[in-house]
Amino acid sequence: MSSNFPDLVQVKEKALEIRANSLKMIHAAKSGHPGGSLSIADILSVLYFGGHLKHNPLNSHDPNRDILVISKGHASPAVYSVLALAGFYPIADTMSFRQLGSKFQGHIDSLKVPGVEMSTGSLGHGLSNAFGFALAAKLDKSQRKVFAILSDGELQEGQCWEAFMACAHYKTNNLVAIIDRNRIQLDGGTETTMALDPLEDKLSAFNWETKTINGHDLEELDNALKEAYRVSEETNKPFAIVANTIKGKGVSFMEDAVAWHGVAPSDTDLEKALVELAGTK
Amino acid sequence: MGAAIEPSTEKIATRVAYGKSLVELAKSNQDIVVLDADLSSSTQTKFFAKEFPERFFNMGIAEANMVSTAAGLAKAGKIPFVSSFAMFATGRAWEQVRNSVAHNHANVKICATHAGLTVGEDGASHQIIEDIALMKSIPGMVVIVPADAKETEKVMQVVTAYNGPVYVRLGRSALPVLFDDKYNFQIGKANVIEKGEDLSIMACGIMVSAAVEAAKILKEKHNKSIEVINIASIKPLDTETIVNSALKTRNIIVAEEHNIWGGLGDSVASALLENCSEKLKFKRLGINDSFGQSGKAEDLLVHYGLTAENLVKLSLEMLDYQS
Numbered sequence: 001m002s003s004n005f006p007d008l009v010q011v012k013e014k015a016l017e018i019r020a021n022s023l024k025m026i027h028a029a030k031s032g033h034p035g036g037s038l039s040i041a042d043i044l045s046v047l048y049f050g051g052h053l054k055h056n057p058l059n060s061h062d063p064n065r066d067i068l069v070i071s072k073g074h075a076s077p078a079v080y081s082v083l084a085l086a087g088f089y090p091i092a093d094t095m096s097f098r099q100l101g102s103k104f105q106g107h108i109d110s111l112k113v114p115g116v117e118m119s120t121g122s123l124g125h126g127l128s129n130a131f132g133f134a135l136a137a138k139l140d141k142s143q144r145k146v147f148a149i150l151s152d153g154e155l156q157e158g159q160c161w162e163a164f165m166a167c168a169h170y171k172t173n174n175l176v177a178i179i180d181r182n183r184i185q186l187d188g189g190t191e192t193t194m195a196l197d198p199l200e201d202k203l204s205a206f207n208w209e210t211k212t213i214n215g216h217d218l219e220e221l222d223n224a225l226k227e228a229y230r231v232s233e234e235t236n237k238p239f240a241i242v243a244n245t246i247k248g249k250g251v252s253f254m255e256d257a258v259a260w261h262g263v264a265p266s267d268t269d270l271e272k273a274l275v276e277l278a279g280t281k
Numbered sequence: 282m283g284a285a286i287e288p289s290t291e292k293i294a295t296r297v298a299y300g301k302s303l304v305e306l307a308k309s310n311q312d313i314v315v316l317d318a319d320l321s322s323s324t325q326t327k328f329f330a331k332e333f334p335e336r337f338f339n340m341g342i343a344e345a346n347m348v349s350t351a352a353g354l355a356k357a358g359k360i361p362f363v364s365s366f367a368m369f370a371t372g373r374a375w376e377q378v379r380n381s382v383a384h385n386h387a388n389v390k391i392c393a394t395h396a397g398l399t400v401g402e403d404g405a406s407h408q409i410i411e412d413i414a415l416m417k418s419i420p421g422m423v424v425i426v427p428a429d430a431k432e433t434e435k436v437m438q439v440v441t442a443y444n445g446p447v448y449v450r451l452g453r454s455a456l457p458v459l460f461d462d463k464y465n466f467q468i469g470k471a472n473v474i475e476k477g478e479d480l481s482i483m484a485c486g487i488m489v490s491a492a493v494e495a496a497k498i499l500k501e502k503h504n505k506s507i508e509v510i511n512i513a514s515i516k517p518l519d520t521e522t523i524v525n526s527a528l529k530t531r532n533i534i535v536a537e538e539h540n541i542w543g544g545l546g547d548s549v550a551s552a553l554l555e556n557c558s559e560k561l562k563f564k565r566l567g568i569n570d571s572f573g574q575s576g577k578a579e580d581l582l583v584h585y586g587l588t589a590e591n592l593v594k595l596s597l598e599m600l601d602y603q604s
Contacts, residue, residue, distance in 0.1 A: 069353070110356070110385050118356060122380040128346045129381060132353020132361075135338065139314070139359070159377070162346035170338070 015045035022077035029098035035247040037078035044082040057087035060114035071126020072151035073107035083115040124157030134172035153185030168207035173232035182247035215243025292455035296394040298430035300325025302437035324364040348377035355387035367396035368409040397538035399454040399578040408573035414543025416448040424515040428489035435466035471519035477508035480532035488536035495592035541567035
């Protein structure tokens with residue numbers, strides 16, 4: 001099990017590798033979701049390589065592992081990449097992404113990929129799934145932590161608010177939800193499509209502890225997670241981190257661009273993107 | 282298979298047997314947890330809630346979250362039983378059953394009550410007659426409709442031991458008890474209650490006791506030999522038993538408290554078409570593509586023709602009976 005003191009240089013490097021590999025996968029498949037994969041790369045890297053999420057690549061069902069539910073199942077390239085980098089399978093395998101017979105489905109599949117806890121893709125389910133894991137951990141008197149990464153757009157699904165209500169009601173203080181607040185969904189901006197702001201106020205009104213941070217600042221992420229564990233223990237409330245992110249983060253022409261929600265990069269796009277990412281090392 | 286016995290005068294609703302079975306099973310199985318959506322008094326999970334409050338989760342009137350939460354609990358090693366009215370558990374939360382539960386092969390038991398017309402006075406909004414269709418079309422989903430309290434008890438033991446998603450359709454109204462302790466329920470097995478030569482009545486749920494009664498009338502008053510088959514396991518379907526009976530009697534009526542479109546009748550018809558080249562007579566008795574309405578359960582069954590008397594009439598028509 002990995003629980004090293006966070007080495008932020010390594011966490012940063014891994015985040016870049018997640019981004020680069022995600023784009024290679026989408027390019028090879030000629031389909032996929034680059035924008036939302038790039039926006040959560042830093043969050044995933046901090047969880048897996050910053051010592052927050054206990055995981056065991058040799059036994060994906062290790063009873064001592066923590067749980068991460070990725071509710072935005074379309075960010076599958078980033079998820080498959082981080083699991084490969086964490087040692088669950090060789091990274092070269094991920095190049096079969098979205099091909100017939102591949103375990104690397106368009107949206108993440110818990111029955112096919114070791115390390116994926118829940119199959120998601122239909123938006124709005126993941127927080128409920130994570131809540132189930134959190135209740136089970138409470139029943140088992142386990143110290144297990146449960147994380148959920150939610151997209152911001154999916155919060156338009158009513159089920160998310162049923163789940164926010166239920167988590168607070170059952171005081172699942174072992175659950176941290178990280179909201180990838182990139183402010184863009186398929187049709188456009190979240191605020192013009194169906195406004196979510198004031199998001200933190202809404203979460204507070206649902207009896208959650210909240211903190212808004214820069215979701216690309218690795219130290220802020222690390223600190224917010226540590227604060228979440230401490231505060232939730234004190235207040236018995238679940239904790240939501242609103243991570244302000246940039247959709248397409250790390251590749252200039254993809255950043256904040258609605259068009260890159262679900263489009264594959266061309267050969268030239270990929271080349272330019274990989275050069276840019278290499279330059280930020 | 283189960284012994285045919287005379288229907289008892291004692292009547293018990295399948296939901297009542299469900300509530301009792303949960304408590305019994307949970308005494309020896311620590312993994313069982315129960316989720317309900319503000320209907321525990323109706324679904325009978327209240328008894329479990331009283332006995333095992335730490336393992337009972339009232340999720341409020343929020344079925345989507347309830348079903349997806351159950352999937353998480355199952356993935357963490359629990360055996361969640363999810364209850365609400367069948368309308369909401371399978372209708373409102375269909376997409377959560379499909380994607381959170383079945384697509385994850387999560388070990389969740391959707392045990393929903395108040396299915397069909399026999400909800401009675403609440404009327405069409407609560408009388409789901411589409412749930413079998415909704416559930417059987419989901420890949421890998423086991424669909425079970427018990428016919429009485431004893432079968433419900435046996436079904437509960439079997440589905441607790443089975444690893445995977447299951448839908449159990451339960452009813453509100455008290456039903457005659459058809460089976461005794463010797464009855465053995467198996468997933469994927471139909472149960473020939475009475476052997477016969479002239480016509481087969483295949484039924485599930487409340488229509489099984491109607492079929493038994495109809496067979497008795499047809500024998501005593503009309504000298505007809507009726508085979509009665511209880512198909513509690515709608516999916517997987519016991520094609521062998523169904524086909525063997527059809528090849529013997531050549532006359533088949535399927536009876537269910539469900540829309541004729543998408544129910545057991547369709548499943549049996551498909552099984553017969555794919556497996557028999559012989560000429561057969563076939564009739565579905567169910568709700569003929571209309572919504573229900575308010576009324577006493579027994580009055581509704583008469584109004585929609587879901588009675589032993591109507592089964593007798595249809596059987597005689599099929600057998601070209603001349604009085």
